Amino acid sequence: MNNILIKSHELWLELFMSSFMSKDMDNSKKLLEYSKILFRHFKWIENECIKHNVAYNYDRNQIPVKVDTLKTILNDIANRLKQLELSLIDIDNRDLSSRISNDIEYILYSINNITDEEVTSFDMNMSYKDIKLSQDATDALTFFLFEESYKEYELIMIYNYLKAHTKSLKLANIFETLIEESFFHFGEFAGMMSEMGILGVPRVIAKELYLIDNITEFLLSGIDEELAAKEECKKLSDAVGTENKELSKFFDFISNQENYHIALMKEALESLGYDNV
Amino acid sequence: MDSNLLEHMMQPKNYGVIENSDSEGIGKNPHNGEKVIIFLKVKNENEPIIEDIKFQAIGCMTTVIAGSIITSEAVGLTFERGDALVGATLGMLDSIPPEEAACSEMVALALKAAMDTYMERQKDSDFPMITYKILNNCATNEENQQGSENE
Numbered sequence: 001m002n003n004i005l006i007k008s009h010e011l012w013l014e015l016f017m018s019s020f021m022s023k024d025m026d027n028s029k030k031l032l033e034y035s036k037i038l039f040r041h042f043k044w045i046e047n048e049c050i051k052h053n054v055a056y057n058y059d060r061n062q063i064p065v066k067v068d069t070l071k072t073i074l075n076d077i078a079n080r081l082k083q084l085e086l087s088l089i090d091i092d093n094r095d096l097s098s099r100i101s102n103d104i105e106y107i108l109y110s111i112n113n114i115t116d117e118e119v120t121s122f123d124m125n126m127s128y129k130d131i132k133l134s135q136d137a138t139d140a141l142t143f144f145l146f147e148e149s150y151k152e153y154e155l156i157m158i159y160n161y162l163k164a165h166t167k168s169l170k171l172a173n174i175f176e177t178l179i180e181e182s183f184f185h186f187g188e189f190a191g192m193m194s195e196m197g198i199l200g201v202p203r204v205i206a207k208e209l210y211l212i213d214n215i216t217e218f219l220l221s222g223i224d225e226e227l228a229a230k231e232e233c234k235k236l237s238d239a240v241g242t243e244n245k246e247l248s249k250f251f252d253f254i255s256n257q258e259n260y261h262i263a264l265m266k267e268a269l270e271s272l273g274y275d276n277v
Numbered sequence: 278m279d280s281n282l283l284e285h286m287m288q289p290k291n292y293g294v295i296e297n298s299d300s301e302g303i304g305k306n307p308h309n310g311e312k313v314i315i316f317l318k319v320k321n322e323n324e325p326i327i328e329d330i331k332f333q334a335i336g337c338m339t340t341v342i343a344g345s346i347i348t349s350e351a352v353g354l355t356f357e358r359g360d361a362l363v364g365a366t367l368g369m370l371d372s373i374p375p376e377e378a379a380c381s382e383m384v385a386l387a388l389k390a391a392m393d394t395y396m397e398r399q400k401d402s403d404f405p406m407i408t409y410k411i412l413n414n415c416a417t418n419e420e421n422q423q424g425s426e427n428e
Contacts, residue, residue: 059294066288124283139278146286147338200287206335 002056005045007084009060012038017065017201018073020194021119034107041100046164048093058157063201071116081108123197131244140239145193152186153202161210174268216274219265230258289341291348293331302390303408304383311336313344313387319395325356340380347384356392363389379413
């Protein structure tokens with residue numbers, strides 16, 4: 001079953017990345033929604049693994065997303081969807097496999113009807129919305145986007161693992177909200193990377209990052225990391241602020257959202273009985 | 278930013294794990310827990326040769342770039358030339374800021390650890406993976422100062 005989980009992991013991520021390659025709003029929205037559906041499948045398969053004590057992990061293969069046309073990536077996605085559908089036979093829970101299968105059938109039909117487009121997400125044009133930035137500001141922005149897009153993916157996977165293994169409804173709700181927040185940031189950064197022609201798939205997360213023994217310790221260091229992330233956003237806002245108000249405002253907004261994440265993590269710590277927050 | 282550098286950021290080379298690797302090694306930053314693990318598949322004819330190499334990093338983007346570059350250089354090298362690559366990398370670190378040097382040092386030491394582990398396993402097949410700790414600290418002077426103020 002771990003193999004099925006890996007396939008669905010690769011698929012939701014590939015669909016997610018493909019949604020930023022399309023310049024057509026309808027196509028982009030559609031692909032993003034399908035990625036969310038595949039992410040739900042991923043969670044259901046993970047729950048099935050946990051229920052049946054099947055060992056699993058968040059390993060996956062490299063996803064080759066560097067394409068010139070949307071059709072190329074959609075064909076790859078279609079092939080992977082077909083492979084996933086064939087492997088569903090190994091899931092004993094027939095309700096689950098038929099639910100996933102129904103979704104796959106429709107997504108296959110739908111992406112087959114998407115009109116082809118030229119993809120410029122990898123052309124390294126290094127400009128964002130015609131905003132003029134100095135070389136230093138562009139480099140700072142580039143570095144930030146790679147660093148933080150990975151970080152958001154990492155957080156999605158860690159919170160997802162914690163959510164799947166907690167018995168507390170309160171903690172599950174907090175982790176779910178943090179996952180949604182990280183998805184939003186991940187998407188915003190991926191959109192900017194695509195526009196700048198530097199879209200890249202985040203690297204695979206190392207096991208020891210999500211196999212967490214001590215949640216309290218993880219949350220405490222997570223708060224420190226959120227504070228550091230706030231600082232990075234502030235630095236970037238300052239670096240681009242003198243050159244562009246729109247970008248500066250955006251990074252201030254992201255920085256302020258970290259306050260909310262910190263509040264949620266403190267709430268999680270309180271519900272774990274840690275009272276020194 | 279150089280397009281080669283961007284390529285390493287967009288699609289790091291040799292990132293991942295080798296199942297059934299012949300050897301593994303870790304380069305670790307004791308200051309913050311960041312680390313790099315290198316997996317080797319070794320072809321041993323007259324002398325050991327790095328046939329395949331993969332790395333995983335718990336660290337920043339600079340570490341991933343260093344891993345991508347150094348492992349690309351290491352593929353196909355004999356251990357003797359691999360040692361020379363480690364030496365050349367470590368030799369260059371004096372000329373760059375410590376916070377940047379730490380990342381490359383971590384990768385170079387992981388490669389050295391993996392080659393040393395392989396040699397030890399020729400004598401004892403159960404020899405555990407070697408870990409080497411770096412000397413450079415990737416925190417900036419400003420961060421170090423803040424850290425000592427908080428202590």
